[in-house]
Each structure stands twice: as C-alpha cells, then as structure tokens.
Amino acid sequence: MAVAAAQKNREMFAIKKSYSIENGYPSRRRSLVDDARFETLVVKQTKQSVLEEARARANDSGLDSEFIQDGVPIGNGDNSPTVEDGTQQDETKNGQLADADIGDDASKTDEDYTLTEEEIILQNAASESPEAEQAIQQAALLLRMRDGMGSLARVLKTVDNYKGCVQHLETRPSQVTDVQFDALVKVSMSRNNLLQLIRSLRQSTAFAGVNLMTENISSKTPWFPRHASDLDNCNHLMTKYEPELDMNHPGFADKEYRERRKQIAEIAFAYKYGDPIPSISYKETENATWQRVFNTVLDLMPKHACREYKAAFTKLQEADIFVPHRIPQLEDVSNFLRKHTGFTLRPAAGLLTARDFLASLAFRVFQSTQYVRHANSPFHTPEPDCIHELLGHIPLLADPSFAQFSQEIGLASLGASDSEIEKLSTVYWFTVEFGLCKENHQLKAYGAALLSSIGELLHALSDKPELRPFEPASTSVQPYQDQEYQPIYYVAESFEDAKDKFRRWVSAMSRPFEVRFNPHTERVEVLDTVDKLETLIWQLNTEMLHLTNAVKKLKGTHFE
Numbered sequence: 001m002a003v004a005a006a007q008k009n010r011e012m013f014a015i016k017k018s019y020s021i022e023n024g025y026p027s028r029r030r031s032l033v034d035d036a037r038f039e040t041l042v043v044k045q046t047k048q049s050v051l052e053e054a055r056a057r058a059n060d061s062g063l064d065s066e067f068i069q070d071g072v073p074i075g076n077g078d079n080s081p082t083v084e085d086g087t088q089q090d091e092t093k094n095g096q097l098a099d100a101d102i103g104d105d106a107s108k109t110d111e112d113y114t115l116t117e118e119e120i121i122l123q124n125a126a127s128e129s130p131e132a133e134q135a136i137q138q139a140a141l142l143l144r145m146r147d148g149m150g151s152l153a154r155v156l157k158t159v160d161n162y163k164g165c166v167q168h169l170e171t172r173p174s175q176v177t178d179v180q181f182d183a184l185v186k187v188s189m190s191r192n193n194l195l196q197l198i199r200s201l202r203q204s205t206a207f208a209g210v211n212l213m214t215e216n217i218s219s220k221t222p223w224f225p226r227h228a229s230d231l232d233n234c235n236h237l238m239t240k241y242e243p244e245l246d247m248n249h250p251g252f253a254d255k256e257y258r259e260r261r262k263q264i265a266e267i268a269f270a271y272k273y274g275d276p277i278p279s280i281s282y283k284e285t286e287n288a289t290w291q292r293v294f295n296t297v298l299d300l301m302p303k304h305a306c307r308e309y310k311a312a313f314t315k316l317q318e319a320d321i322f323v324p325h326r327i328p329q330l331e332d333v334s335n336f337l338r339k340h341t342g343f344t345l346r347p348a349a350g351l352l353t354a355r356d357f358l359a360s361l362a363f364r365v366f367q368s369t370q371y372v373r374h375a376n377s378p379f380h381t382p383e384p385d386c387i388h389e390l391l392g393h394i395p396l397l398a399d400p401s402f403a404q405f406s407q408e409i410g411l412a413s414l415g416a417s418d419s420e421i422e423k424l425s426t427v428y429w430f431t432v433e434f435g436l437c438k439e440n441h442q443l444k445a446y447g448a449a450l451l452s453s454i455g456e457l458l459h460a461l462s463d464k465p466e467l468r469p470f471e472p473a474s475t476s477v478q479p480y481q482d483q484e485y486q487p488i489y490y491v492a493e494s495f496e497d498a499k500d501k502f503r504r505w506v507s508a509m510s511r512p513f514e515v516r517f518n519p520h521t522e523r524v525e526v527l528d529t530v531d532k533l534e535t536l537i538w539q540l541n542t543e544m545l546h547l548t549n550a551v552k553k554l555k556g557t558h559f560e
C-alpha cells in the first residue's frame, strides 16, 4: 500500500517537476556520466525546438516567405530540417575557404538549408532593442554563384547599398552542380541591414545559395555565469536521486522524511546571492545521525585520511564548528572557509547538474546540500547530503592548494562543450570525490565520498579494487557508476602533482579563450583583448615589485 502510494506520488511529482522522468530518462541507470549525456540530449532537443519555433515565427511574419526550396515552402512542418552543429562552421576553417571542405558536405548544406541557426541567432539578437538592431555585426557569407564572377559586382553594390563594408573576399571554383564559383565575403554592417542583405541576395536567381556563417553572432559557446550573483541561475537539479523518485532511496517510503527534505530544499530554491544562509534547527534524530558518522570518521581518520584533511579537520574542531553532538550550520562553515581559502557556500536543493555544479567552483563557491541522510543508512546514501558535504568536502576546501585545484576544474568548465563537461566531471569524480594519494609510500584517502562513506573508504584501501596512477587524459574517459563501490580508483602523487597534470591537460581543451577570476569584483573575465591583458600584466608587475622588495628586505635583515 505504502509502495503504491509512493509510486503515485512519484508519478505526480514527475509530471510537475522531474527534469529526468518527464524527459524519458531511464531512471534505473545511475551514473553521472549518463546524466551528463542525458543533459546534453535534453539541451539539444530544447535548442532544436527553440530553433523550430523561431523558424515558424519567421515564416508566419512573412520573412523569407518568398524563398521556396525544392518546391517546398520554408517552415513546412513535416519537412522542417534539423540543425546539425558544425556543418556550417566547417566551411570557414581559419576564416579561409578550405579546399578539403568542398564537396558532398557543401552541396548537402545548401539543399537542406532554410533558415540557419546563425540567422535565427542574428534575428533574435537584432530584435532585442532598437540599439541591438543597429549594432554593427561582422559576418561571413558563402555565396554560390551560378553565372560566374560577374555576380560579384552585384554583391558589392548591394553591400554598399546597405551601408556595409567588405572586409575580405575570396573565391574558388565550385564543386556544386550548376554553380560556377563559391565566394566567401566577409562584411561588417548593422544587424538589421545584414538580414535585409541576405534577403535581397536570395531573391536573385544568380545565386544558388546564400549562407550566413558568422564568427561572433553565433552562441556556439554555451552561456556561463560571469559574476558570482549569476549563480542564482545555476541550480538545475538531477532529481532522479531524490527520495520520491528513487525506489532504492532509504527515504522512499518515509513520508515524514520526504517532507522534511523538501522543506529544507525550499531554502535553497529561495536563496539569492548575498543572503546569509538560513540556520536550520536540526532534530534530535538528525543530530544523532551526524554523531554516528562523525565519531566513525574520527576513529578512521588518523590512519586513512591524507595529511591536509586531518590538519583542516583539527582547525574545524578548534573553531567549535566540528563537534559530535550537533550538525554545523552552513553559514558558520562558509565564514570559516572564507577566512582560510576564500571559498564560500551556497545552499543547494539536491544533486545539481555537472555544468551548474562545476561553474560555481570557478567563483570559489561550493553548492552544499543542507538536509540530512535518512537515519536508517548513516554509512551510505545515494544522494549527496550535508554530512557528505561537511565531513567529505569542507576540510579540503579549507586547504589552499586543494581549493585552487577545485577552482581550476571550475574555471575549465566555463563555456566548455558538453563532451568536455563530461570529461571534467569524470576527473572530478575520480579526484575530488574518490581520489587516493600517496604519503610516505602509504595510500591515503582525500576523496569526499570516501571520507563520508566509511564502507567505501575501507573497500578503497583494501586489496580488492584496482589502483591506477592519476593521468587526466585516461582518467577523464573512464566510465563509472555510482550504484556500488568503485572497482577502480586513481592515485595522485600529491595535490601539487595532480594540479600540474590537470593544468597541462586542460590547456589542450577546445575552448578558444582563456578566463580568469577576479576576486575583487567576483567576476570571471574573458581574456580576449590586448587591453585586458595589458592591465593584468601591469597588476602582476606591481605585485612582482612588492615581492622582490620583500625578498630584499628579508635578505637585508638576515645579513645585518
């Protein structure tokens, strides 16, 4: 009966809220890598429907309605094309017409082509405000010229009519049937005029295709938070681990537990940047669960935890934050961390998507759950809870070197592609969550999910699992599950060594820009102009001057 009720509850809940189930996620599979893949899929589908909607709108409002392709008017529901990332982009590698790209692909793009993703983005960008409409846009157009070079005169004239400026012009013999030449024309003109230019060129029978392939209209880089306050938008949940949705969750059939968990999660939903984290008056049973885990960690830590963990743990005890009889309040922990490494906490309502979770690390913000695991399973729980965050993550976030490693993973994730997010979260999994390291030839644990799950800690340090050296390139593609204990663990020489290897690996990632966190403004800066770099170099020079002076002064006192 209880199970049936829970099932019903689960279905209702799924319709209202579940990110996973309403989208058809196979909820029995429990791997965060699968989650990331699933997230990718949902994001893609959502994007697709946004694009299709925009196409339909463009069609309704008459834009492009004069263009008929293959005898089918654009926007015809059944025949509406799908956007494939990359097909357009490939044609302007390094801004040149790339020979290798001529051929099947090129002709295919033309045939499939109606309103491209770039045009929709341009149209949306232009429609934001009158200023946005007039903003000057750099763009590249690929023109398929049926009648030879003579058509170029017409192109140049039309660009001129629209008050545009041609910045680059390149042609090649076309391999598309019935097309003599392809021309790559880079122009600069207002967005509105650019849209008109494209329309106008398309009306001419001289062109078999007019494709917009912009360099910087396109939002190929996924959105990412620029300021710590933008993290208010980075709270998307993977709900499949929640007690309502996971039949293996120890709280699945416990209504009171689920209510309590929901009530605490509400705090996270309401939380905004700058708010103090509300205190929770934990129940006796909740404090008792904490006490059980806390005491076991105290017992095992001296032998099995890494040096840095133990040192920070002692500091947390000295600050009266880690005591056996009560669960620490996140606000107190946040203030403690701020003093040691500049990390702070934000309340999280549950397991966050990898992209959102990693993004916050870039700002030295750790998103922490605040509810407590079910009293029946103190030594293992399927979703992160505050005991995991507090006993697992907090001590190392108070260690400067580890804090920096965490932030670097976060910075690398900003604007990364979906497959790179998947790799970064796998590295996170095998280091921050389940990492082992060496200390005087002995194996020690530093992973948070080992230090908060006693059963797994002992398993990891037994002779059962396979141990491999931490190597980002191979670690980042190692599949894993989070249902049972891990069969493989990765061993780092030290945090410094892990950081070095990670840095070298990250520098080969595809993101075309570097970012830097400015702690004074809590802003992430994209290092994309000489001005910004010069300002930074100037700041570093000043810093170097101070450091050099400090060395001189120390040496001076030494020898006097």
Ligand SMILES: C[C@H](O)[C@H](O)[C@H]1CNc2nc(N)[nH]c(=O)c2N1
Binding pocket: 032, 348, 350, 351, 352, 353, 354, 357, 358, 367, 368, 369, 384, 424, 425, 428, 429, 433
């Ligand atoms: C980045 C990686 O996927 C990692 O396991 C994340 C996912 N989301 C999370 N969400 C919360 N609330 N706590 C966590 O520890 C994590 N870990």
Ligand SMILES: N[C@@H](Cc1ccc(O)cc1)C(=O)O
Binding pocket: 379, 380, 381, 382, 383, 384, 385, 388, 433, 449, 452, 453, 482
């Ligand atoms: N298994 C961990 C909690 C946890 C769950 C899921 C995670 O992704 C991470 C941590 C524990 O029992 O402490």
Ligand SMILES: [Fe+2]
Binding pocket: 384, 388, 392, 393, 433, 448, 449
């Ligand atoms: Fe964790």
